[in-house]
Amino acid sequence: MILSSKGLDIKPSSTLEITAKAKQMKADGIDVVGFGAGEPDFDTPDHIKQAAIDAINEGFTKYTPASGILPLKKAICKKLEEDNNVKYEPSQIVVSNGAKHCLTNTFMAILNPEDEVIIPAPFWLSYVQMVKIADGVPIIVKASKENNYKVTVKDLEDALTKKTKAILINSPSNPTGMVYSEEELKEIADFAVKNDLFVVSDEIYEKLIYGDEKHISIASFNEDIYKKTIIINGVSKSYAMTGWRIGYSAAPEAISKIMSNIQSHASSNPNSIAQKAALAAISGDQECVKKMKVEFDKRRDYMFSRISEMPYISAIKPHGAFYVFVDLDEVLGKKYKGEVIDNASVFAKLLLDNEKVAAVPCTDFGFDTHFRLSYAISMENIEKGLDRIEDFLDNLE
The missing domain is CATH 3.90.1150.10 (Aspartate Aminotransferase, domain 1)
Structure with a gap:
């Protein structure tokens, strides 16, 4: 067979x-x-675990909407506006079974067979496999150590073809720990807009930045790049909730609708109890x-x-x-x-x-x-x- x-x-x-x-x-x-x-x-912090226990005791153990419960989506919107200076409506948010699931949904929503995705190397190893699952073609662009393992617009220009559909940015990065500066991100944003490309921005490590560095979401610069960006984030790394499997995406509504439809057939919905825990994490004390x-x-x-x-x-x-x-x-x-x-x-x-x-x-x-x-x-x-x-x-x- x-x-x-x-x-x-x-x-x-x-x-x-x-x-x-x-x-x-x-x-x-x-x-x-x-x-x-x-x-x-x-x-996992106690107040987050308690929210899950309360959800179980209250019988919150049934199906939820495919893209997540409304209170959690509202909390995510509030977080994105306050922390990242980007404004989204709940209809633009899809809560998934971890950020990995969000990324897979994203590529399945935006790619057609043979569409190319530029992936800066070094990269988190799952990116390449996710693009392949969605029938896309990963185009690896190797960043130099001299540039702190970050790609430049010149690197992106050299990789650009008629089939290029998206660029993937991961800041802070796994595996390097490098953070793209505001100037670097603006240059990438301008390049994406100029060439009509999506930017998939994996920001899962955003709260773990040290020293004088700061996290900036590429979608925050202007309306043009906002319409081209799919933000990926979640609660796994920041709140020690890797096993709870809750991630989320923020994207143009048309893309989010496709992602929700795909998810409804793939997994029905994210875990109901874990969604309540994620709500407590995002909206609760950040100490x-x-x-x-x-x-x-x-x-x-x-x-x-x-x-x-x-x-x-x-x-x-x-x-x-x-x-x-x-x-x-x-x-x-x-x-x-x-x-x-x-x-x-x-x-x-x-x-x-x-x-x-x-x-x-x-x-x-x-x-x-x-x-x-x-x-x-x-x-x-x-x-x-x-x-x-x-x-x-x-x-x-």
Whole structure:
């Protein structure tokens, strides 16, 4: 029997795979330090959990409208206006089963077969697979380290064709932690408007920005780019709610209607109980976010400082999210116990097998010379894991 060629072309998530392997090793009694985490290690705040418990006790356990409950959509609109200076109506909001679901809905709503989507590399590995699922063609544009792993308009111009339909921007970025400046975003916005392109703006890490950097939504500049932008966001990262699976999109009403229709057939609606929890998160006290951010900032400083002192590897200090993107250029070609390290995947395998440290090789992120370390783990484990990485590097031949 012949299976779906498109389905066979979709690759599994390497980040989830390495995290699962590390968890299994831990379950087997092995002392593993896992740097693969794409989720905060904090518990969901109590007032958010209580909202879910109240929803259950009140019997709020039935179907909801496909695109989400009205109180939550109104809260999202209020948040977008106050935090991001963009005004939306509830009819422009689609609440989905996580930001991943929002992105998949987006590409299915805007793409026709062979439409191209420009994806700056390094990128979150699921973007490419999502575009393929929607019959689109991912066009990878590699950003330079010299430009802090951010694409320029010149890069976009070089990738532009008659089939280009959209540009994907992720700021703060997974895996680099880089944040696009207002000037950089304005240039991209002008380019998108000039060439009649959609901008898919993944802003899931917006509340985790450090130092003097600030988050700016590209849709906020003017009416022209507003009409071209699909904002993607959610509660997973900011409120330690990854397992609750609530994301949301904000887009022109015609696009949101298509996304809602697609979702109604794919999943009926987002989880009713989790929607009540998300409402409490977005409309409630934000002190919990600030506390997590302070702790992440401490870990960021420590991890970057340690990496800067290690031989052969380097990194640019991240401005957002909770990852450090580590350059292996000086490691490549060296040997560990006789085995040549010629890419990040080999490095990660040797590191896990010999030092019991799980790091994410970024081959599937468009950079096979880098790996990603998450600081969404305890400081104790960060210290232990970095000690082991340093030992590994000290033993290279």
